[in-house]
Amino acid sequence: MIKQQLHIALVEDEINIAENYRDALQRIGYRVSLFYNRQDALAAFTLALPDMAIIDVGLQDEYEGGFDLCRTLRQLSETLPIIFLTARSSELDEISALRLGADDYLTKDVSIHQVLARVSALFRRIQALKKPQSADEQVLSRGSLRINIERIETYWQEQPVILTLTEFWIVHTLAKHPGQVKNRDQLMDAAHVVLDNNTITTHIKRIRKKFSHIDSEFNAIKTAYGMGYRWVME
């Protein structure tokens, strides 16, 4: 099985939780390595990178040890999926995590089933990215927007927009059917992630900001209040 080959590194200082997650992940077939602090994890990662890292923010004495670890991991690999799993629920932490290039940010009060769902969603997305899409869908052009699906590249007014995977799939989903309102669930499905409502909002904010960097007039993503978002062609 492919899953057997997938190796997840779980960096969590709370042993009980770590082992509970490990048990659950192993039960559905992943290989799990447990690390209780940053140093151990880092030592292992420099030898061999796992297929995915699930990291707690606070690691023993290091209040933001997880963030440091994430930063190092991103230097080691641009594409390694990283999920933060933490008891902290402040937006600041979440924004910091996503800014560091984490693919997801989960609080410990989500159920283990959701964690499993996200893990598998992340792996599925990697699979999907590896598989080339049908030839006529490779490039999506919507006015100033151009998306290369195969190479996961986004251009606005012919300038590249650097988006995370999640952000890329959100933009893709919205731009594919301009004018249609995509609600949060649809966007989550498209991004192959399970996020809570506020996280979608955060993603949309960050997407807008990235486009606004290139074009201060950028206004293509409209909020449909209470319902979701839509792509508007100028």
Next chain:
Amino acid sequence: MGHGVIIHFSLKTQLLLVASLMLLLPWAGCQSVSVLETSLRQSHSQLLDVKMTAAAQQIERKLNQSQYPNLNTNQGNYYAPLTDSKMLLDGFDGEESDWENITTPWFQLNTYNYVAGLSTEAKPSTTVKFKLAANDKLLYILIQTSALTPHYFNPMQPKKIADQLNIRSINNTGLISRWQINPQGSGRVEMHNMSKTMKTSRDAGTWLWRDGHYNIEIAIPINLASNAIGFDLVLNDQQQNQHFKSKPATTYERSLVREQWALNQQLANYIQPGLSLYLLNSQYWLVGQLNAEQVTDDSLENDDIQEEPSWLMHTIYNKLFTSDSLPYWREPTSLGRWRSPQQLEQTAWYQDSPINKQLNSKVIIVNGQQFYVVAVQDSRQSLLSASDALNQLLILLFTIIAVIVTGLFAFASSLSWRIVQMKKHYRAAIDSDGKIMAVPAASRLPDELGDLSRVMQQLTINQGKYTDYLATLADKLSHELKTPVAVIRTSLENMELSNLDPEATKYLTRAMQGTNRLSQTLNALSEANRLEQSLEYAQWQIVPLDDMLEELTEAYRQVYNSYQFQLKYDNNLEYAINLAPELIVQLLDKLISNAVDFSPVNDAIVFTLTKQDKQLKLTIENQGPHFSSDNISQLFDSMVSIRQQSETPHLGLGLHIVKLISDFHHGNINAKNLSGDKGVIFELLLPIENK
């Protein structure tokens, strides 16, 4: 609890009131000056009394020596004031005549040959009056009749009836003189001396018939009439040979009392500024006088150049030092006679403007007759000397008081200002929820207020720490509890994945439910804190609120499909407003979730958007049960729930979040019960221009 009406009584006012006690000082000053003035007045009275006693004795002696005529005034007498000028006997009195400046009474001449049996209508209506004035040579007489037809003496027909005037006079030595005037026409007349065997004539004066009546102005030597004089005017107007006489008898003269130059000279010996002297006979006729005004004019003008205090100062002094019980002064003499004899024989003070007067009278006996020497003294002298000192005292006192009061007021103002500033700072520092925005700087001044300020600052810092601790307590608590809860939950979930027998599954499900509930509670606890953090990242934009609400109500209709959502607004208006839309959606979500929880199924939840001057007003109305009026004011406070116990945990944070977002927008949220037995309305006011 009802608010008691608190009358604001500022520190400044209080201090001003206390400072006004300083006004007691000038009052006390005035009191002491008043006492001084009273004693001055008494000593003045005594002084005057002593002087008067001496003067009265002197005058008495002088008059006795000078053989002042012994007048019989029992039957009434005539009075002639002193005229200092030689009068022109032109038959005129009134304005611009010699008589104008002489205050002398009119005397009546009566007709005594009244014939019984004449009807009343036939009574003569003619009246005759006369007045007198004298100097040391002549006695001037002005006789005036009412309107009549003149009958002049015709020397060609001496027997024919004609008007004539007879005069009898007696001098000091008892010599009786009789005179007769027979006018031959309007004009100059002669006077015949009837007492001498040889009939002599002399120029008498003028006998005028003017404007229908006689004006007779004549003069006789005073040394022939110094004791008594009488008139007998014979007229023939309505009745022939009608006599108008001084007395019915053939000796019709009456005593003549006159003001004498010699006596005035006597009195002039006692000349003194502000002193008027009057010498009265027993019938209170003025026989000699010395007026203060003359004195002032003559002697004071030279050496007393000092400025007269203004009438205002006088008025103030009089108000301060004159007791109201003093009677008002009025001119004591009228037409040569003392007005009120009861004033005499006593010493009294009178109030007058601008200066008070004191009156002192002494009785002297001259030739067995009673005379009064009356002195009227202006209190000007004493008052002036007192008032100079008083003036300075008052000015000094008022200056000191003004300085002290100003100083006190300024000091009070500065204290009050400091307190007000402190109040303002602390009011601004602590918002309505008791949250500390910024700790005001403490005063560095080394007084009690400075201490208070420093203590207040310390208290505020402590309170701030405590508030922060309280605010983060829930978050910390939830954070600390999350890990053990996660341990429990992940364990349970793992257990769920392993094969359990049905009995164990039952308990597992219960444990899972309990854990979920605990989890939700912990989330809710940290939600407000999370929101406060996320406010920093809020994105402001200008949004047409009507369009936004249209989208939202549509979304709510889909989510809560068993409720009616209505949106009312005026289509013609612009509702563009600067706000953080994500937060406003969150606010509305909370309000709607609250409304849906309480409102009966299928009822309408009504949004009404209206535009006010500089803000938009959104009301959300539902038909849920009333809030109890007790807790309506704390509805938006944290951890206040007015719900019945329900399945989902409820910490009353929803409306607190609404309040946080509303405050963040500088808006205002409040809730009210609708009239009627149910229905509540939330009212949100948002400023259009924000930030």
